[in-house]
Structures are given as C-alpha cells and as structure tokens.
Amino acid sequence: MFETKVCIVGAGPAGAAAALQLAQSGVECIVVDKAVFPRDKVCGDGLSGKVITALNRIDPAIASRLKAADFKVNSWGVTFVSPGRHSLDVGYRPDYNSGNESHKETPIGYVCKRMDFDNFLVEEIKRRSEIKLFEGVTIDKYELQEDGYLVSGSNGFQVKAQLLIVANGAHSAFTKEVANITMEPKHYVAGIRAYYKNVSGNNADNFIELHFLKNLLPGYFWIFPLPNGEANVGVGVLSEAVRKKKMNLKKSMLDIIENDPVFKERFKNAELTSSIEGYGLPLGSKQRVISGNRYMLVGDAAYLIDPFTGEGIGNGLYSGRIAALQAVEALKANDFSATQLAKYDAEVYRVMGPELKLSHRLQKLINYPWLFNTLMKISSRNKQLQELLSCMFYEVDLRKKLAKPSFYLKLLLNRN
Numbered sequence: 001m002f003e004t005k006v007c008i009v010g011a012g013p014a015g016a017a018a019a020l021q022l023a024q025s026g027v028e029c030i031v032v033d034k035a036v037f038p039r040d041k042v043c044g045d046g047l048s049g050k051v052i053t054a055l056n057r058i059d060p061a062i063a064s065r066l067k068a069a070d071f072k073v074n075s076w077g078v079t080f081v082s083p084g085r086h087s088l089d090v091g092y093r094p095d096y097n098s099g100n101e102s103h104k105e106t107p108i109g110y111v112c113k114r115m116d117f118d119n120f121l122v123e124e125i126k127r128r129s130e131i132k133l134f135e136g137v138t139i140d141k142y143e144l145q146e147d148g149y150l151v152s153g154s155n156g157f158q159v160k161a162q163l164l165i166v167a168n169g170a171h172s173a174f175t176k177e178v179a180n181i182t183m184e185p186k187h188y189v190a191g192i193r194a195y196y197k198n199v200s201g202n203n204a205d206n207f208i209e210l211h212f213l214k215n216l217l218p219g220y221f222w223i224f225p226l227p228n229g230e231a232n233v234g235v236g237v238l239s240e241a242v243r244k245k246k247m248n249l250k251k252s253m254l255d256i257i258e259n260d261p262v263f264k265e266r267f268k269n270a271e272l273t274s275s276i277e278g279y280g281l282p283l284g285s286k287q288r289v290i291s292g293n294r295y296m297l298v299g300d301a302a303y304l305i306d307p308f309t310g311e312g313i314g315n316g317l318y319s320g321r322i323a324a325l326q327a328v329e330a331l332k333a334n335d336f337s338a339t340q341l342a343k344y345d346a347e348v349y350r351v352m353g354p355e356l357k358l359s360h361r362l363q364k365l366i367n368y369p370w371l372f373n374t375l376m377k378i379s380s381r382n383k384q385l386q387e388l389l390s391c392m393f394y395e396v397d398l399r400k401k402l403a404k405p406s407f408y409l410k411l412l413l414n415r416n
C-alpha cells in the first residue's frame with residue numbers, strides 16, 4: 001500500500017493540472033489513471049486561450065513547450081453560424097483582425113487531438129520527481145477512514161491519502177455516489193465525434209466552426225481543423241432534447257454531411273478516417289457542491305463544462321490548479337474538513353461562475369432561433385458585441401464586465 005498526502009484519480013487535463021500545480025508548490029502526490037498514455041478521449045479537440053493562460057500560471061515553461069509543439073494547428077477564432085445561416089467570425093483576441101499579420105504571431109487557441117494533448121500533459125507529469133504516476137490502474141473503491149481516504153483499484157493497488165482530488169471525468173462514480181451529484185438531462189450534453197480528411201472550405205486562420213442548424217437545436221454541428229488536412233467533426237445536443245425528440249446523433253450528423261446543401265459540397269471529397277464515438281458533457285449551468293470531507297472534484301467530475309461552447313479543457317485546468325492551491329492550504333492548516341475545503345467551491349465559482357452564468361444565458365437563447373438570428377445580425381455590425389464574444393474565449397477576469405446590466409443596455413442603445 002502506498003501512502004501520500006494527496007492522491008489524484010485521473011490524469012486528464014484536470015488531474016494533470018492539479019498534479020503539476022502541486023509539484024510547483026513543492027507537494028508530492030500520487031496520480032492514478034485507468035488508461036495507459038497516449039490514450040484517446042472523445043472531444044472536439046478545441047483548446048481556447050484559457051488553456052495557455054492556465055498552463056502559464058502553473059509554469060510558464062509548460063506553456064512555452066505547448067506553444068512550440070507541432071502536433072497542433074494554431075487557431076485564431078470561432079465562426080458562429082445561426083439557424084438562419086448568418087455567419088459571424090469572432091477572434092479569440094478582442095483585437096483580432098484577419099488582415100493584421102502581427103496578431104498571427106500570438107495565436108491563443110489551438111486544435112489538437114486529445115491523444116496528443118493529454119499525452120503532452122502526462123509527459124510533463126513524468127518530468128516531475130514530486131509526482132508518482134500509475135497508469136493502467138482502475139480505481140473502484142473509496143473508503144473514508146478517520147485519517148484519510150483508502151483508495152483501491154485493479155491488481156490489488158491501494159493508496160492511503162490525506163486528501164483526494166477526483167479528476168476521473170464525466171462518468172465519475174465518486175461524483176455520483178459520494179458527492180451525490182447526478183446527471184440531469186437539462187444540464188448535460190450528449191456529443192459524438194469523428195475524424196475526417198479533406199473537408200473543404202475551411203477558414204484561412206483555422207477558425208473553429210459552430211453551426212447551429214435548425215434540425216439540431218438546441219445543439220450544434222462543428223468542424224474543427226486539425227494538422228495534416230484532417231478535421232474533427234461532431235454534433236452536441238442537450239440530453240433533454242435528445243430524449244424528447246428521440247434523436248439519433250450519429251444519423252443526424254451523417255444526414256447533415258450527406259444532404260445539407262452547404263455541407264454536402266464541403267464533404268464532397270472528404271473521407272471518414274475514424275469510428276464515430278460518443279461521450280457525455282456535464283455542464284456547469286448549475287452550481288453544485290464540489291467538495292466535501294477530504295475530497296475535491298475537478299474538471300468534468302465537478303460538472304464544469306461551458307454550457308454554450310462545450311469547452312471543458314480550460315475549466316478542467318483552472319479547477320485542477322485551484323484544487324491544488326487549496327490542497328496546499330489544507331495541508332498547512334492540517335484541516336481536511338468539508339468546511340475548510342468549501343473554500344475550493346468558493347474560488348471555483350468566483351473565477352468561473354460569472355462566465356458559466358453568461359454561457360447558460362446564451363445557451364437558452366438558442367431556444368429562440370429568431371432572437372439568435374437577430375443577435376448574430378446585430379453582432380456582425382457591432383464591435384462591442386464582437387468584443388464580448390471574444391472575451392468569452394479570452395480570459396476569465398475580462399468577463400466580469402459581461403455580468404453588468406449596463407453593458408447590455410449600451411448594446412441595445414447602439415444597435416447599429
């Protein structure tokens with residue numbers, strides 16, 4: 001049996017961020033993952049600016065190594081297409097200008113396969129002597145004892161930890177059984193993903209594309225460009241709607257690719273290069289209690305995915321880092337009580353709460369296609385609104401202004 005101060009279950013982005021931040025703070029930990037890396041994760045593979053911001057805060061050297069890595073494409077923004085086919089390009093940087101070459105030196109968004117990105121993070125873990133990583137071990141038992149958690153897994157693996165950071169993703173049994181957070185279809189998205197080669201008509205600056213097509217509402221169809229002429233293509237729809245409309249997402253996606261007038265042209269020479277895989281997206285559209293006696297939930301295990309964009313990697317990294325900083329505080333105070341760890345919840349929702357709330361409002365807007373169309377039309381002419389949308393992808397602190405009603409008032413007064 002191993003003994004440690006902190007055990008992290010899951011070495012995806014959230015668990016890796018927690019481990020790397022702990023190492024930076026001089027705290028040793030054990031990380032356990034059921035997979036052996038490199039491993040795939042069903043995802044859109046879109047990394048917004050938050051990813052670099054978070055890695056930079058943990059250790060600027062990690063952010064530099066990611067910037068230099070060649071397994072990703074640089075992306076400068078997002079193209080939103082409304083149900084009425086109004087299209088709006090929003091740069092990740094509020095000052096993005098497609099004609100301005102200087103902006104091209106500092107892209108803050110990337111697209112890269114999770115097989116590569118997650119392995120990059122695991123390689124960062126392996127650089128650190130403070131972190132002991134166990135791969136290929138599935139944790140299936142958590143026992144709260146007086147002096148810590150006894151965690152057991154496959155092949156007789158056991159670790160005793162003063163504190164647990166639960167980072168085992170969207171299907172976390174701990175989240176359901178110990179933290180009592182259950183899946184609610186109106187706060188959950190079902191997503192599928194496939195890889196294609198030779199999709200045409202991509203944006204020259206590798207903007208990722210979100211198409212809010214009428215038949216998919218309140219969900220969307222996406223195309224994200226990858227290196228070597230590949231693209232990540234998928235569909236995500238609120239589980240409530242999937243159930244109500246008895247949708248078959250795989251069929252819906254193939255139908256769009258084969259029959260939609262725009263996409264059948266763009267996929268004319270395209271080739272499916274993978275199987276079509278599905279996975280859940282636990283949304284942060286509702287605040288939950290994400291810590292308790294001797295544990296903190298991070299990333300998807302804490303339901304922190306952006307309800308509008310479906311982005312969860314950035315929030316996974318942010319929450320992992322915040323959990324590590326709180327773990328340091330708890331260790332200093334030798335206090336692992338629910339009351340002490342509630343500071344983690346407070347910090348997560350202080351940092352991410354306003355943005356999650358705004359995204360929830362935008363998500364609801366999708367239920368009113370005419371309003372969405374109007375907003376897209378106004379936005380294409382309104383610099384302020386474009387900036388607002390850029391901020392959504394840029395930096396959490398900048399989004400504070402979005403929570404102010406005066407912003408929306410100004411927006412309506414300056415419609416043109």
Ligand SMILES: Cc1cc2nc3c(=O)[nH]c(=O)nc-3n(C[C@H](O)[C@H](O)[C@H](O)COP(=O)(O)OP(=O)(O)OC[C@H]3O[C@@H](n4cnc5c(N)ncnc54)[C@H](O)[C@@H]3O)c2cc1C
Nearest residue numbers: 010012013014034043044046139168169191299300312313
């Ligand atoms: C279809 C789809 C598209 C998406 N597109 C995007 C996107 O473009 N951009 C974006 O930012 N986000 C996207 N997301 C969300 C993103 O994938 C997640 O938010 C992100 O992976 C969360 O990271 P995590 O570390 O919390 O969990 P995960 O990445 O799921 O990592 C969890 C880890 O825990 C391990 N594990 C699980 N159970 C156990 C166990 N019992 N014992 C030991 N280890 C265990 C797993 O092997 C895994 O390595 C998408 C999600 C889906 C489903």
